[in-house]
Amino acid sequence: MPHSLVLNLLPQSPISPQYLTGRHLHALFLTLVSAVDQQLGDNLHNEKSEKAFTLSPLQINGHQRFSHGIYSLEWEYHKPIPAGTPCWWRVSLLDDTLFSRLTPLWLNLNPQQPWHLGPADLHITGILGTPRSSQPWANATTYAQLYEQASEVDRQIALTICSPAGFRQGQYDSALPTRECVFGSLLHRWNKYSGIEFSGEFLEKVFPSFFDIRTEMVADSRSKFIGCLGEISYRILGDVEPQAIKQINALADFALYCGIGRKTPMGMGMIRRVGVHTKVRP
Known part of the structure; x- marks a missing residue:
C-alpha cells in the first residue's frame, strides 16, 4: 500500500x-x-x-x-x-x-x-x-484501489515533473523523459511493490503529444546531477485493449507516490498527474 x-x-x-x-x-x-x-x-x-x-x-x-x-x-x-x-x-x-x-x-x-x-x-x-486542498501531496491508497479506479478509456496522460528527473541509460544519465524512461521507471516500481504485475507490452502504444520541459542542474559537495523539469503529455494511440489502457492509467496515478528516474530517495523525480491541457501555448 x-x-x-x-x-x-x-x-x-x-x-x-x-x-x-x-x-x-x-x-x-x-x-x-x-x-x-x-x-x-x-x-x-x-x-x-x-x-x-x-x-x-x-x-x-x-x-x-x-x-x-x-x-x-x-x-x-x-x-x-x-x-x-x-x-x-x-x-x-x-x-x-x-x-x-x-x-x-x-x-x-x-x-x-x-x-x-x-x-x-x-x-x-x-x-x-x-x-487537502492546501496540500495535494498527502495521500494513501492500496495498489488494488489504484488499479481498480484507473480509467479503461482515458488515452491522454498529462504529467508535471516538479523536481529534476534523470534516468540511467547504460553507463550514463539522460535527462530526456522518453516513454521508455518514464513509463519504464513506473512499471519497474509497480511490479516490484504492488503484487499486481503488468507485462509492459503496452509501452509501444504510448507517444508524447505535448512537452514544455527544460534541464536543471542539482549540485552538492559530492556530485552534480542534470535532470528535466516541466510538463509533458503522452497519448495512447492505435488499437489498444481496455485492460492495457487501464494499466497505463494506473501507472500514471501511481507516479504521485513513487516518482521517476534516479535519486528519488534524495528528492529528485517528484512527479504528479494533472489535467489535460486545453489552452494553446505560444
Whole structure:
C-alpha cells in the first residue's frame, strides 16, 4: 500500500543551504527510522539497490516556484531558511512492511522533540496522510484501489515533473523523459511493490503529444546531477485493449507516490498527474 505522508516542520534555528541537499534530508529520514527501529534504519542505510521510499526537498509553506507558467518545487536554496519558518517535507512509502514498522513514529510523535538537519533543530508539528486542498501531496491508497479506479478509456496522460528527473541509460544519465524512461521507471516500481504485475507490452502504444520541459542542474559537495523539469503529455494511440489502457492509467496515478528516474530517495523525480491541457501555448 503506497503512502504519501507530509511532515509539517518548524525549524528552531536557521537552516543553512548546505544542509538542505538531498543527502542531508536522506540522513534525516534514516535518523527518524532508526529512532523507532534501529535494524530497519541500518538496513535502509546499507541497501544499495532501489529503496522503497522517496523524499521531497524541504519546502517552505506558501512558497511556489513558477517558471514559464509551470509549477515546481524548490530543490535548491541560496539563503538560510529562518528559524520559525513553517515548512513541509513529503515522505512516500511504497512497501506495506516499511509503513507498519514505522507506525510507532507516527503514533508517538512528540512535537517538542528536536530532530537535527545539520546543526539546526527541527520540530515535527504534525503529519498529514490524506489529501487537502492546501496540500495535494498527502495521500494513501492500496495498489488494488489504484488499479481498480484507473480509467479503461482515458488515452491522454498529462504529467508535471516538479523536481529534476534523470534516468540511467547504460553507463550514463539522460535527462530526456522518453516513454521508455518514464513509463519504464513506473512499471519497474509497480511490479516490484504492488503484487499486481503488468507485462509492459503496452509501452509501444504510448507517444508524447505535448512537452514544455527544460534541464536543471542539482549540485552538492559530492556530485552534480542534470535532470528535466516541466510538463509533458503522452497519448495512447492505435488499437489498444481496455485492460492495457487501464494499466497505463494506473501507472500514471501511481507516479504521485513513487516518482521517476534516479535519486528519488534524495528528492529528485517528484512527479504528479494533472489535467489535460486545453489552452494553446505560444
